[in-house]
């Protein structure tokens with residue numbers, strides 16, 4: 001990376017930002033840009049400067065790896081670069097293309113002129129990292145596009161094609177064809193014009209800024225739950241109605257406050273965590289992959305249907321196999337119904353519905369799936385059934401096909417052993433509904449080939465999923481941790497709480513859904529059959545008396561209109577049910593438990609610390625490669641609040657020393673299993689060394 005290169009086209013200097021892949025404004029780029037500018041100023045033969053990006057984009061803004069590090073504060077910082085551009089005696093023309101995002105757009109806003117290729121996406125997405133544009137963006141954008149459009153872009157962080165703002169002060173020209181040639185020609189035309197226009201010298205025009213800003217504050221406050229950045233964005237934009245010299249320091253101050261906020265730290269952690277998840281140390285990025293041009297799914301039930309939709313949505317033809325015509329018809333009808341519901345909501349056109357359903361072909365014969373590049377098994381969660389399926393797949397599938405299982409709890413190594421090609425077997429654990437949920441746990445078996453793993457990691461991206469690799473264990477990363485969380489939720493109701501109270505406490509903490517509402521959504525029968533299997537495997541394990549009793553009465557959640565709550569037919573609102581309260585209270589009585597009042601704080605502490613402790617065990621066993629992978633699983637699959645950064649980041653933010661102390665205190669609770677509060681050895685070790693999960697490799 002050179003940072004930026006300098007060349008000339010006659011009397012125009014061309015500075016090209018160069019930091020692949022998106023010209024992030026790292027220190028080297030900022031420094032090279034400034035020296036290019038100095039060179040142009042000093043050269044009497046140069047009368048104007050064009051600034052553009054190497055590769056596909058102008059610039060996506062700050063180099064995220066520098067955020068929060070000393071290099072990000074090393075001069076020249078972006079405000080310095082922009083100040084120097086504004087002071088330049090020769091006009092500087094920003095030539096935008098691809099994306100002009102965040103600091104990249106702020107840089108362009110500091111230039112005297114801006115031209116753009118059609119389709120250039122402009123945005124100030126800092127709010128998504130819990131920040132606000134801190135290099136004048138909140139002050140200059142309103143001056144360019146007006147208060148309302150600027151506020152909308154800054155508070156939402158969403159992007160807009162530049163030509164939509166062609167008539168505003170943002171763009172001087174949209175250039176069709178060769179951008180560099182067009183920008184150089186533009187620079188020649190304006191080279192002699194004086195005075196040089198600067199956005200900072202413009203006034204924000206609005207008929208009634210006070211009334212508009214009041215309205216904006218109220219509406220943003222109503223939706224910004226748990227996040228300070230959106231309101232601070234409004235405050236910064238509000239300052240743009242003042243003279244620039246007064247507004248800019250207000251923006252700077254608000255930016256500094258946000259950089260150190262726990263919410264922004266959490267969001268920045270997740271941003272990097274999501275990128276890190278696809279990097280597997282012993283599977284380098286140049287590992288060969290196999291092409292996936294066709295797929296097959298075995299089983300057209302809840303998961304099979306959703307998985308087939310994922311392939312069709314990505315334009316990959318998929319065969320769906322069932323044992324009986326009836327099940328096949330039902331599965332295909334559900335798929336069509338789901339697509340038609342999306343069309344009704346305006347998310348798909350009628351043609352798209354036909355195109356996608358057309359990609360999904362039903363069959364009852366294994367020979368029809370033989371040529372698929374990948375086959376995903378989604379039959380009943382029963383090892384004997386899976387054995388039969390994998391033996392047949394081993395017989396029929398072409399050489400080199402990937403054999404995947406969607407099992408949520410079974411031993412993938414055992415499943416692989418049902419075939420003569422264990423290296424081609426992998427777990428692809430989708431979450432329900434599979435066509436909606438982002439998370440894909442990719443289960444790497446003992447024998448799974450690197451090529452197979454690399455292929456499935458790539459496939460996850462193609463399907464629009466966030467793939468996280470897990471080793472083999474009961475429940476993998478997400479459900480294994482969830483079991484401990486649910487265990488505490490169930491103990492809480494044995495001891496004195498009721499499901500709506502536990503749910504309310506965890507929802508207040510930020511979980512998208514409390515444990516009992518979530519259990520009703522997932523279906524109580526699924527976890528009941530898993531529990532029964534575990535009771536059989538480990539006869540001395542503690543029985544979940546209340547949950548079992550609820551299932552014995554046929555209450556499986558939303559699907560039976562009754563579970564931990566009751567539901568009106570066809571509706572999803574959870575209605576507290578006195579029948580459940582009675583069942584819980586009488587079970588406690590039978591167990592000889594004196595029910596007590598439990599605080600919301602205790603409910604949250606017990607459920608979340610249980611999650612963290614199991615996460616630590618998963619990490620020390622090497623089931624998860626890194627703590628941040630666990631955070632990604634919880635964020636994308638379990639509704640953990642983003643502003644808390646995932647369970648492991650949350651533990652880090654509490655301080656592991658404090659986590660361990662809290663667990664020791666909880667172990668004194670006589671009820672339940674005190675050994676549940678024995679800190680994982682990795683947790684004790686890191687706490688003792690004053691380290692954190694995410695800050696240090698285990």
Ligand code: NAD
Pocket residue numbers: 298299300301302303304321322323324327377378379380381382385388389406407408409429430431432522526
């Ligand atoms: P389901 O009962 O809705 O569907 C299973 C389907 O498989 C049925 O339609 C059945 O007819 C079919 N089937 C059974 N044996 C078959 C065979 N030999 N050949 C072809 N088809 C056969 O179950 P589901 O909820 O879709 O679960 C499927 C798998 O996905 C299980 O392993 C489960 O643990 C896993 N899973 C489920 C969820 C969930 O939330 N439901 C989430 C993640 C993973």
